[in-house]
Amino acid sequence: MNERISRAERRRQTEARILAAARQNFAEVGYDRTTIRAVAAAAHVDPALVMQYFGSKEALFRQAVHVPADEALPTDPEKLTELLLSIIGVKLGEPSTASLPLLRSMFTHPEATAQMRASLARQLEQFAAARPGDDAELRASLIVSILLGVTITRNLIELDQLRDATPDQITNLLRPCFQALTNNRA
Amino acid sequence: MNERISRAERRRQTEARILAAARQNFAEVGYDRTTIRAVAAAAHVDPALVMQYFGSKEALFRQAVHVPADEALPTDPEKLTELLLSIIGVKLGEPSTASLPLLRSMFTHPEATAQMRASLARQLEQFAAARPGDDAELRASLIVSILLGVTITRNLIELDQLRDATPDQITNLLRPCFQALTNNRA
DNA sequence: GTCTATAAGCAGATAGAC
DNA sequence: GTCTATCTGCTTATAGAC
Numbered sequence: 001m002n003e004r005i006s007r008a009e010r011r012r013q014t015e016a017r018i019l020a021a022a023r024q025n026f027a028e029v030g031y032d033r034t035t036i037r038a039v040a041a042a043a044h045v046d047p048a049l050v051m052q053y054f055g056s057k058e059a060l061f062r063q064a065v066h067v068p069a070d071e072a073l074p075t076d077p078e079k080l081t082e083l084l085l086s087i088i089g090v091k092l093g094e095p096s097t098a099s100l101p102l103l104r105s106m107f108t109h110p111e112a113t114a115q116m117r118a119s120l121a122r123q124l125e126q127f128a129a130a131r132p133g134d135d136a137e138l139r140a141s142l143i144v145s146i147l148l149g150v151t152i153t154r155n156l157i158e159l160d161q162l163r164d165a166t167p168d169q170i171t172n173l174l175r176p177c178f179q180a181l182t183n184n185r186a
Numbered sequence: 187m188n189e190r191i192s193r194a195e196r197r198r199q200t201e202a203r204i205l206a207a208a209r210q211n212f213a214e215v216g217y218d219r220t221t222i223r224a225v226a227a228a229a230h231v232d233p234a235l236v237m238q239y240f241g242s243k244e245a246l247f248r249q250a251v252h253v254p255a256d257e258a259l260p261t262d263p264e265k266l267t268e269l270l271l272s273i274i275g276v277k278l279g280e281p282s283t284a285s286l287p288l289l290r291s292m293f294t295h296p297e298a299t300a301q302m303r304a305s306l307a308r309q310l311e312q313f314a315a316a317r318p319g320d321d322a323e324l325r326a327s328l329i330v331s332i333l334l335g336v337t338i339t340r341n342l343i344e345l346d347q348l349r350d351a352t353p354d355q356i357t358n359l360l361r362p363c364f365q366a367l368t369n370n371r372a
Numbered sequence: 373g374t375c376t377a378t379a380a381g382c383a384g385a386t387a388g389a390c
Numbered sequence: 391g392t393c394t395a396t397c398t399g400c401t402t403a404t405a406g407a408c
Contacts (some may be wrong), residue, residue, distance in 0.1 A: 030294040032218040108216040117343050141347040149335015161327040176366035
């Protein structure tokens, strides 16, 4: 009664702190090089507690890379290009901490690869549905490839010229690309 | 004298077989999940022999990801777009076994990240030199990002729609993108 | 020269003390 | 409920037998 915060609330906070530390570690060095011990140290808890809460390293990773799911894409064809640019705009603007853990391990962790492929396939379907026609899916796959490539080169590889550019500069240069790919007749 | 192949020749062949096995392993599961034991088994040699020949796992990886260096890029601006398309055309055509080991580990192995960044920077400089002008380097960085993104989505993520497409289909759809990015005045 | 045996270290996971 | 101590397994790397 005289406790300001309940036991359950305290536990919830500790769990959130562990999850945040795990996300950062997975984002920085990937699944294999992240250790339960390092996550625990970063969250100021005992390593055994991490296991107690999450069960296994795999389960912790699954929680860390889980993202709520994409919001539905408006299917207005006219503004699709601008929508794409705004998507990449915000993605480039934010530190993208939400997707970094998955991106970092997507080539070396089988489950991460599968999840990324599924995520790209979902986006692709939305784009293709918004612009039906010949080659719609292939065009859409190129769009998601470009979005992925730019994100990777900027945030993971950290190529100087791309890292130093503003989102506006990038979106302006990419506009003709997306315009070309959203037109059915080239 | 009656030996058809010399001792040195035999050793050279064994070393080549180990290196080929290492390339395949690194390409498939990345640096961390590749073990000396697995490489040795694939090459039908003793694990200790791998260490004897290459010194360490790091050294083996360095040899495996080493590529001769890119051929110089002709600086003819008129045909640059077609050149880009032919580059990605052959890259998409070949299994790309040469670059896969580096691509697979570029997010999780620090040295691989640095080497990929250096490689992209070199390509970028060549593109920028071929089309000087405003934003030349940023445009070039987007070009290499697109090339990287398409290669990744097709060969590492193996997105169905991109995996099933022919190099010609892909290059045809990408042509307007590269045309737009190689023009200085949009 | 090649391989057996083993050293040395670090990981995830677990059992039990407090 | 939380943490100490430990178990088990796997890795790279090495020393020495053959």
